[in-house]
Amino acid sequence: DSGVTQTPKHLITATGQRVTLRCSPRSGDLSVYWYQQSLDQGLQFLIQYYNGEERAKGNILERFSAQQFPDLHSELNLSSLELGDSALYFCASSVDPGGRKIGNTIYFGEGSWLTVV
Amino acid sequence: EDQVTQSPEALRLQEGESSSLNCSYTVSGLRGLFWYRQDPGKGPEFLFTLYSAGEEKEKERLKATLTKKESFLHITAPKPEDSATYLCAVPPMNYGGSQGNLIFGKGTKLSVKP
Numbered sequence: 001d002s003g004v005t006q007t008p009k010h011l012i013t014a015t016g017q018r019v020t021l022r023c024s025p026r027s028g029d030l031s032v033y034w035y036q037q038s039l040d041q042g043l044q045f046l047i048q049y050y051n052g053e054e055r056a057k058g059n060i061l062e063r064f065s066a067q068q069f070p071d072l073h074s075e076l077n078l079s080s081l082e083l084g085d086s087a088l089y090f091c092a093s094s095v096d097p098g099g100r101k102i103g104n105t106i107y108f109g110e111g112s113w114l115t116v117v
Numbered sequence: 118e119d120q121v122t123q124s125p126e127a128l129r130l131q132e133g134e135s136s137s138l139n140c141s142y143t144v145s146g147l148r149g150l151f152w153y154r155q156d157p158g159k160g161p162e163f164l165f166t167l168y169s170a171g172e173e174k175e176k177e178r179l180k181a182t183l184t185k186k187e188s189f190l191h192i193t194a195p196k197p198e199d200s201a202t203y204l205c206a207v208p209p210m211n212y213g214g215s216q217g218n219l220i221f222g223k224g225t226k227l228s229v230k231p
Contacts, residue, residue, distance in 0.1 A: 002160065033217035043161070043204065043221040056215030090160050092217060106217050108160030 003027065004109035006091050012115045018079040021112045025072055025093030031055070032074040033094075033106060034066055038087040049074055050096075081116045088113055119144045119209040123222035130229050133194045138225045140205035141187040148212065150188050151219065152181050153204040161204055164190075195229045202226045 003026035013019055025032050034046040036059075045058035049068035060066075063081075068074045078085060094106040120143045130136055142150065149168050153161035165174045167183040174181050178199060180191040190203055206219040 002162070004160070031217065033215075042223040043206075045218050045220075048215045048217050056213045056218045058218055092160070094216065105163040105166070108162070110158070110160050 002107040002109060004091055004093050004107050006089075006109040006112050008112060009110070010113045010115075012117060013081060015081055015083060015116055017081050017116075018077065019081065019114065021076040021078070021089050021091075021114075023074045023076070023091030023093075023109060025074070025091075026107055029093035029095055029107075030072065031094045031096060031106075032068055032072070033092040034060075034074070034076050035090040035092065035108075036087045037090060037111070043090070046076070078114070083116050086114060086116045119207070119220050121205060121207055121220050121222040123203075123205060123225050125225060126223070127226045128228070130192075130195055130227070132196055132229055132231050135191070135193045135195070137192070138190040138203055138227070139187060140190070140222055142205075142207050142220075144207050144220070145210050148208045150183055151206045152188070152190055153206065155202045155204055155224070157202075164203075192227070195227070197229045197231050200227055200229045 005024040007022045030051045033048045037043045046060040047066050048056040052068050063079050066076045088111045090108050090111045092106045092108045122141050124139045149166050152164040155161045165181040170185045172183050178193050182189045202224040204224045206221040212218045
């Protein structure tokens with residue numbers, strides 16, 4: 001158990017809908033990261049929040065957004081869903097955001113399976 | 118373009134049959150290379166970080182090595198519980214100071230039969 005909690009574990013929704021995925025980081029971790037894993041693209045970094053503020057952006061679509069709340073939990077909002085958005089979405093956390101030398105590991109949750117039909 | 122390529126895509130071994138997985142990368146100014154293990158339906162689990170060519174790290178039956186162009190994950194006398202997908206990842210050149218901003222390879226799915 002990594003200590004990172006994600007809900008829901010499974011979600012089925014229709015095209016055009018909007019969903020929210022939730023993540024609670026490990027106790028004491030200030031950084032939260034979101035990733036998408038699909039069969040064809042593999043694991044892709046979407047976005048990072050550190051202590052409530054956006055820190056880094058990866059291949060995140062404009063239809064997707066995220067936020068981190070004062071209690072450090074984070075939500076990933078996916079809107080106008082398309083069939084291609086079906087994937088496993090991971091949240092990860094770490095103590096600090098990084099720096100010139102990457103040292104601290106990041107810890108992944110078990111993911112949220114999203115199926116768009 | 119920053120890229121990470123892993124080979125083979127799948128590897129089947131008999132218990133005790135040692136082998137190596139490859140991860141090649143094209144990133145300028147490597148800041149570190151990560152190896153993760155991922156079990157089906159689970160999140161990746163951190164194994165190693167390597168920072169510079171020539172560096173080696175070991176954990177039980179696994180040993181990771183790094184050169185200027187690639188990394189190897191050597192598995193010695195594997196057991197069925199080593200079956201998993203092994204991912205390697207590197208930060209892109211413009212990683213923006215984020216240690217979670219990683220480019221992942223598509224992984225090698227390892228199956229170890231008893």
